[in-house]
Amino acid sequence: MAWYISPLVFLFLIFRSYNGSNDFLKIQMSGSAQGTTWHITYYAKDSIVRKIQVDSILTRIDSSLSIYKPFSLISRFNASKKGIAIDEHFAAVVSKSIEAWQQSEGLFDITVQPLVQAWGFSAKPVKKYPDSAKVHALLQCIGTDKIKLEGNRLIKTKSCITIDVDGIAQGYSVDVVADFLEQQHITDYIVEIGGEIRVKGRKKPGGEKMSIGIEAPGDYGFEAPVIQKIITINEGAVTTSGNYRKFHESNGEKFSHTIDTRTGYPTRNNLISVTVFAKDAITADAYDNVLMTMGLEKALIFTEQREDLAAYFIYKTPGGAIADTASSRFYGLFVRGEEKGEK
Missing domain, CATH: 1.10.3980.10 (ApbE-like superfamily)
Structure with missing residues (x-):
């Protein structure tokens, strides 16, 4: 299967290593599914969940x-x-x-x-x-x-x-796997499939929050990142939609894979990517697409009106520069010192 995700924002997981013995094991596993890769880290006293079980679910x-x-x-x-x-x-x-x-x-x-x-x-x-x-x-x-x-x-x-x-199923898959972990009484984990993430609990033994990094490439075709943020959460999901890797070009003009079903044409606005935080991955995955279609101004208004969503935006200014901003609730997720974005 090839469920192609299109994050022009790359979500990567940040884990601090630790030394010393404790009652909890840090168990990590990974594999391939749905045209992408998946990774799981959880803390438990034994390897309760195994790769073959996750593969079977997917x-x-x-x-x-x-x-x-x-x-x-x-x-x-x-x-x-x-x-x-x-x-x-x-x-x-x-x-x-x-x-x-x-x-x-x-x-x-x-x-x-x-x-x-x-x-x-x-x-x-x-x-x-x-x-x-x-x-x-x-x-x-x-x-x-x-x-x-x-x-x-x-x-x-x-x-x-x-x-x-495709715009919602990968988030749903993350939720199904996360729910399976919880059914096995695992309360501290991070599940990631193709960049879509759900987190619960904290790292062991130190009790630190799970950290998620958001990295953005400089521009279409450039490799060097220009924006990097780190967020920490106790529980919830983070997904991204964007146009950096999945677009077409015709007569020198790029157009997005995000289709506006009201017009039938690819979306054209100033957004490059949207990262959404919600209680579960299926919700975040659905609304990152919605916000991408809206454009920055309408997306910010829509997000602020909903208590169940928070969002981080990377966009192009009228002058062609790349800038970032976030909804008020998303700013609360940033690691100290990274709260300021451009508006």
Whole structure:
């Protein structure tokens, strides 16, 4: 499977090593899944959770939500005319997607797949980008209001509806793995899949908060980072959406993989990336896409109006420089001395 994430912000984990014996072991494991890598660190008195268990969880999610597997449930739904019976993973992601669609006034929309394919951001490259007539035609098959959950069935009201949950499924996967750790009575951990992170508890034996670094490259095509921040959290999730690595270029102009389903065209605004903090990764993952589509000014207003979200933004100024800012609640996460951003 290839769930491509597009962080022009790279999230990396920061752990301070320690010496001396104690009752807790620091257990680390990693692997590959969903077209990316995953890493887990947890503290326990024994290796309660093993890599084979995590791989099994991610494989089951893949079989439900991967559009790159022809026999997955989502592929079967997309090929159907009216809908199919779905499992608990599919239902959870669709339910959250409908909620995000409603609360974002349609900016988050999993029925975007026809547009994603048309603009060349799916597995198949395109030779020609769609013209206005093609975009208008595709918009007739777009809209979360054209799907509905009825018990264990996902129904489409138009046969041309197809969905793509890449903008939320990786966050959901992080939550499923984190919830599994908690079911095994692990209370201090950090789970990361493709840069999407969920944290709970503290490091052992010192009791320090978990640290997460946010690094931004200087500009499209440049390697040197120009902004670096560190945040610390006791519990919650951090995800990033951005346009640095996943964009196309036509006639010398770059355009984003983030599609505005209201217009059918790639998003054009001053945002380079958005990093979101929320109580769980599925929420953070959904709204980092929403905020990217809004643009900086509207995204800041939207975030400040919600107590369940905090966000950090990297953007281009009118003069072409790269700057950063954050919502008021996100500033509280910064390590001392890194609170100031440009506004």
